[in-house]
Amino acid sequence: MNAIATGLYTFKHFTDLTESESDEVLRGRNDPQVRRWMTSDQPIDADDHHRFMSGLKSNDKSLYVRIERAECFVGVYSLNDLADDSALGGFWVTAYARDRLLPLNVVFHGMDYMFRVQGIGRIYGHQKKSNQSAIRLNALLGLYPSKTLIAHGGDTQQIEITRQQWTQMTAQDAKLLKLMDRMEKLNGTT
Amino acid sequence: MEQLEKYKLAFVEIIGVTEEQLPGLVYQDTAGWDSVGHMQLMTQLEDVFGIALEMEDILDFSSYEKGMDIMRKYGVTL
Numbered sequence: 001m002n003a004i005a006t007g008l009y010t011f012k013h014f015t016d017l018t019e020s021e022s023d024e025v026l027r028g029r030n031d032p033q034v035r036r037w038m039t040s041d042q043p044i045d046a047d048d049h050h051r052f053m054s055g056l057k058s059n060d061k062s063l064y065v066r067i068e069r070a071e072c073f074v075g076v077y078s079l080n081d082l083a084d085d086s087a088l089g090g091f092w093v094t095a096y097a098r099d100r101l102l103p104l105n106v107v108f109h110g111m112d113y114m115f116r117v118q119g120i121g122r123i124y125g126h127q128k129k130s131n132q133s134a135i136r137l138n139a140l141l142g143l144y145p146s147k148t149l150i151a152h153g154g155d156t157q158q159i160e161i162t163r164q165q166w167t168q169m170t171a172q173d174a175k176l177l178k179l180m181d182r183m184e185k186l187n188g189t190t
Numbered sequence: 191m192e193q194l195e196k197y198k199l200a201f202v203e204i205i206g207v208t209e210e211q212l213p214g215l216v217y218q219d220t221a222g223w224d225s226v227g228h229m230q231l232m233t234q235l236e237d238v239f240g241i242a243l244e245m246e247d248i249l250d251f252s253s254y255e256k257g258m259d260i261m262r263k264y265g266v267t268l
Contacts, residue, residue: 101248103225132206132221140226179233186245 003068004117008189009109010071011117014064015057022053024073025066033095063087063118067110070189074102077110085121089114100187105180108141108170115166124160140179142170194268196238197261201254204231215254239266 003012012021028034030043044052056062063079074097079087091110093103114120125143127134138144138159145157161170170176191199198209206222207215217223223231232248235241235257241264243251251257258268 098225099249101225101229104229133224133226136222136224137226179229182233183229186248 004113006109006113006117008070008184009113010068011065011110011113012068014053014066017053017066021066021073022049025049025076028073028094029076029092031095033098034092038092063114065110065113067106067113069097069102069106069109069187072096075106075110077107077114079114079118079120079123082120087114087120087123089123089125101183102187104137104140105183107137108176108180111141111161111166112171115163120163122160122162124158126156127159128156130155140176142166142173193239193266197235197258197266197268200231200234200238204234212254217252235261239264241266 003010003016005011014022014025017025026044026046026049029049035041035043056064061080061082063082065077066073067075067077073094075091075093078090080090081088089111091107093106097103097106111123114123123143124146125138126149127138127143127145129135142161142165143159144161146160147158148154149156149158198212201207201212201215202209204222205215205220205227207220211220215223217228228248228251232243232251236243239261243260243264247260247263251260261268
């Protein structure tokens with residue numbers, strides 16, 4: 001499969017990346033400005049990265065896509081634990097996109113790709129009750145708590161959204177679309 | 191409501207801080223003022239004051255006080 005474009009945004013599966021695209025993903029992921037937001041802030045070793053990328057070819061439980069905006073690499077959206085039309089969603093946004101205030105737009109388009117193009121039925125994730133940034137971003141994207149996870153000491157909530165909720169609510173939320181459109185116009189198309 | 195009060199209210203509502211915390215408040219200094227909060231704050235200020243901020247000013251809007259200087263450029267009396 002080659003890259004799939006929806007407007008300004010292009011999606012390319014990790015299994016289809018060129019060596020230089022894959023290297024750019026590793027550099028982006030290891031950027032200190034990106035690592036500070038990750039669960040593990042340790043840089044990823046190049047060999048580990050290559051093993052991970054190779055492993056994806058025989059892994060039908062995971063799907064990783066590289067996202068570009070106007071031909072610039074802006075982030076990654078991933079699905080893991082794919083089962084019964086549901087998956088654990090994840091993402092990271094490049095320093096380039098963060099500097100341009102595009103994280104919301106990047107994550108929105110990553111989720112939109114998974115729902116509309118890949119046809120996933122439900123995306124879920126976890127958020128800490130104390131993480132205001134995550135709670136706000138998730139709420140904007142329609143990801144609301146479905147249960148509290150006792151295993152995490154009651155501090156973590158499971159959040160989720162179905163494809164129907166996405167297409168009928170989030171993707172038509174006028175306030176959200178206006179907010180994202182503002183940033184798209186400010187950033188232009190180059 | 192005076193323009194300064196509207197300016198402060200935007201921060202209190204969007205960033206989630208009290209008025210007392212506003213002096214010296216810097217972008218990314220508090221969880222509420224991350225990139226998404228920043229975008230929401232900018233659009234709120236545009237709506238409240240009926241202005242359209244330039245990209246340069248949105249990126250330059252790095253603190254509560256710096257934001258006041260930028261608002262004045264658009265004719266907002268603070």
